[in-house]
Amino acid sequence: xxxxxxxxxxxxxxxxxxxxxxxxxxxxxxxxxxxxxxxxxxxxxxxxxxxxxxxxxxxxxxxxxxxxxxxxxxxxxxxxxxxxxxxxxxxxxxxxxxxxxxxxxxxxxxxxxxxxxxxxxxxxxxxxxxxxxxxxxxxxxxxxxxxxxxxxxxxxxxxxxxxxxxxxxxxxxxxxxxxxxxxxxxxxxxxxxxxxxxxxxxxxxxxxxxxxxxxxxxxxxxxxxxxxxxxxxxxxxxxxxxxxxxxxxxxxxxxxxxxxxxxxxxxxxxxxxxxxxxxxxxxxxxxxxxxxxxxxxxxxxxxxxxxx
Amino acid sequence: xxxxxxxxxxxxxxxxxxxxxxxxxxxxxxxxxxxxxxxxxxxxxxxxxxxxxxxxxxxxxxxxxxxxxxxxxxxxxxxxxxxxxxxxxxxxxxxxxxxxxxxxxxxxxxxxxxxxxxxxxxxxxxxxxxxxxxxxxxxxxxxxxxxxxxxxxxxxxxxxxxxxxxxxxxxxxxxxxxxxxxxxxxxxxxxxxxxxxxxxxxxxxxxxxxxxxxxxxxxxxxxxxxxxxxxxxxxxxxxxxxxxxxxxxxxxxxxxxxxxxxxxxxxxxxxxxxxxxxxxxxxxxxxxxxxxxxxxxxxxxxxxxxxx
Numbered sequence: 037x038x039x040x041x042x043x044x045x046x047x048x049x050x051x052x053x054x055x056x057x058x059x060x061x062x063x064x065x066x067x068x069x070x071x072x073x074x075x076x077x078x079x080x081x082x083x084x085x086x087x088x089x090x091x092x093x094x095x096x097x098x099x100x101x102x103x104x105x106x107x108x109x110x111x112x113x114x115x116x117x118x119x120x121x122x123x124x125x126x127x128x129x130x131x132x133x134x135x136x137x138x139x140x141x142x143x144x145x146x147x148x149x150x151x152x153x154x155x156x157x158x159x160x161x162x163x164x165x166x167x168x169x170x171x172x173x174x175x176x177x178x179x180x181x182x183x184x185x186x187x188x189x190x191x192x193x194x195x196x197x198x199x200x201x202x203x204x205x206x207x208x209x210x211x212x213x214x215x216x217x218x219x220x221x222x223x224x225x226x227x228x229x230x231x232x233x234x235x236x237x238x239x240x241x242x243x244x245x246x247x248x249x250x251x252x253x254x255x256x257x258x259x260x261x262x263x264x265x266x267x268x269x270x271x272x273x274x275x276x277x278x279x280x281x282x283x284x285x286x287x288x289x290x291x292x293x294x295x296x297x298x299x300x301x302x303x304x305x306x307x308x309x310x311x312x313x314x315x316x317x318x319x320x321x322x323x324x325x326x327x328x329x330x331x332x333x334x335x336x337x338x339x340x341x342x343x344x
Numbered sequence: 345x346x347x348x349x350x351x352x353x354x355x356x357x358x359x360x361x362x363x364x365x366x367x368x369x370x371x372x373x374x375x376x377x378x379x380x381x382x383x384x385x386x387x388x389x390x391x392x393x394x395x396x397x398x399x400x401x402x403x404x405x406x407x408x409x410x411x412x413x414x415x416x417x418x419x420x421x422x423x424x425x426x427x428x429x430x431x432x433x434x435x436x437x438x439x440x441x442x443x444x445x446x447x448x449x450x451x452x453x454x455x456x457x458x459x460x461x462x463x464x465x466x467x468x469x470x471x472x473x474x475x476x477x478x479x480x481x482x483x484x485x486x487x488x489x490x491x492x493x494x495x496x497x498x499x500x501x502x503x504x505x506x507x508x509x510x511x512x513x514x515x516x517x518x519x520x521x522x523x524x525x526x527x528x529x530x531x532x533x534x535x536x537x538x539x540x541x542x543x544x545x546x547x548x549x550x551x552x553x554x555x556x557x558x559x560x561x562x563x564x565x566x567x568x569x570x571x572x573x574x575x576x577x578x579x580x581x582x583x584x585x586x587x588x589x590x591x592x593x594x595x596x597x598x599x600x601x602x603x604x605x606x607x608x609x610x611x612x613x614x615x616x617x618x619x620x621x622x623x624x625x626x627x628x629x630x631x632x633x634x635x636x637x638x639x640x641x642x643x644x645x646x647x648x649x650x651x652x
Contacts, residue, residue: 164496187585188472277495
């Protein structure tokens with residue numbers, strides 16, 4: 037039985053799964069990412085688990101894909117990830133390959149999820165699309181000519197760090213006015229706080245419930261978030277001209293408050309030639325398995341190369 | 345003698361040239377684009393000229409590349425070009441191929457120029473770069489993985505139509521706040537008019553001369569233009585992560601007022617990981633031949649395909 041491993045490194049927990057040739061998750065598990073200054077302990081734990089499961093199935097591990105914040109496809113390193121305790125440049129792919137003794141590839145989580153949408157979701161026949169994750173921040177993967185746009189550095193596709201409003205909201209990246217400070221769950225929370233004048237930081241879930249109850253400020257906070265997001269996406273179309281745009285992640289599940297508004301402002305801001313031609317769609321990836329499937333999608337075509 | 349034809353269709357004049365295998369322009373000529381509602385007359389005149397020159401050299405015409413406003417690589421059509429008298433969708437490549445009886449490709453002028461920089465300029469070894477033309481508007485070609493990013497529609501790479509300032513200056517595309525209304529020769533002229541309060545529209549050349557004389561408003565108009573352009577380019581890096589950025593076109597020749605300022609604001613706006621890593625360079629294409637060389641670059645590798 038041929039198996040592929042997918043690892044998704046997060047700030048608090050790391051998910052791992054084994055996937056078969058059909059894309060079914062055979063086993064999965066969650067580990068604490070840990071607080072140690074080095075990643076060796078986590079990599080050892082992940083590898084031991086993967087190898088035990090592969091042996092238990094009398095399987096063969098073909099390759100391992102990894103999604104991680106600030107993951108660089110070219111170097112296989114996690115570079116200066118602000119929400120991980122490992123500092124500097126961590127050769128995560130190389131360390132993992134040394135233990136697993138199989139090909140390993142690593143990229144950032146949004147790129148991995150975009151590949152997951154292509155291989156296991158609903159973008160299978162699409163060669164040009166944007167994949168947007170709306171969570172604490174805004175992540176994105178740009179697929180062009182059927183491949184992720186990595187750019188020279190490996191860090192292309194960061195739509196969340198386009199400066200939309202110079203001098204605007206403070207961003208975690210150290211600059212001001214980045215799109216993710218407006219177009220994300222955190223952005224929604226900040227907008228709601230500005231509208232209500234409350235000091236408290238409510239959750240996006242709370243604001244969603246309030247909007248469903250018809251509270252004007254909550255509805256308006258969503259509308260403003262859609263306005264920012266619609267403009268960002270329309271500008272992205274001018275640059276990359278995708279066939280469609282997938283929205284994924286927690287905030288995208290507030291469907292009735294995100295999709296109609298975003299589509300409205302998106303169409304308003306599009307150039308004439310693009311109006312009505314670019315669909316904004318919900319991702320078809322299952323939310324809980326998306327991270328593992330995305331990571332596996334990085335290497336799921338590695339079978340041919342290694343069985344020949 | 346193997347020859348390639350390059351055609352650059354402009355609002356007033358159309359340039360045509362014949363280029364040899366080494367990239368040398370053997371002959372060139374300029375035609376009036378004309379005011380007729382159909383392009384047939386222009387295409388006939390261009391074809392007659394090309395065929396006569398090829399025969400005179402006892403040469404062989406390998407292929408023809410065309411750069412044109414709103415040129416679509418996928419369809420070979422010029423689509424709804426606002427500054428041409430031909431309306432609607434014009435199958436310019438097909439009509440030209442029918443006369444020349446050789447392969448013909450067509451794209452927009454900025455994409456063609458980006459390819460020209462790769463084949464005949466200084467981007468030969470670069471696989472990821474941006475090419476920006478600063479003229480009446482702002483044109484751009486995005487090269488990623490060694491190829492132009494055309495996108496699903498064929499119209500990707502329009503950095504000039506990213507809305508930088510919602511509700512801002514009126515743009516020729518019918519929207520407001522597009523980057524080219526700020527970051528172009530026309531943008532400079534508008535900024536200067538705002539600063540001086542004059543009603544007159546001076547040329548960018550006039551403002552350049554004034555800046556050289558030390559006139560405060562002219563110097564400030566350039567500084568503001570650089571601030572807009574630096575931000576636009578920094579945002580483009582977040583999306584496409586190029587190795588370098590080439591500036592081309594009339595305004596880029598105001599070197600001392602464009603490059604230092606643009607680089608300063610560019611670096612200020614870059615994410616930490618990109619600071620100091622992306623060069624902004626002058627194009628190495630000769631200004632007067634760039635359009636022809638760019639058009640030829642579209643098809644200059646068509647030799648192998650057709651002599652085998």
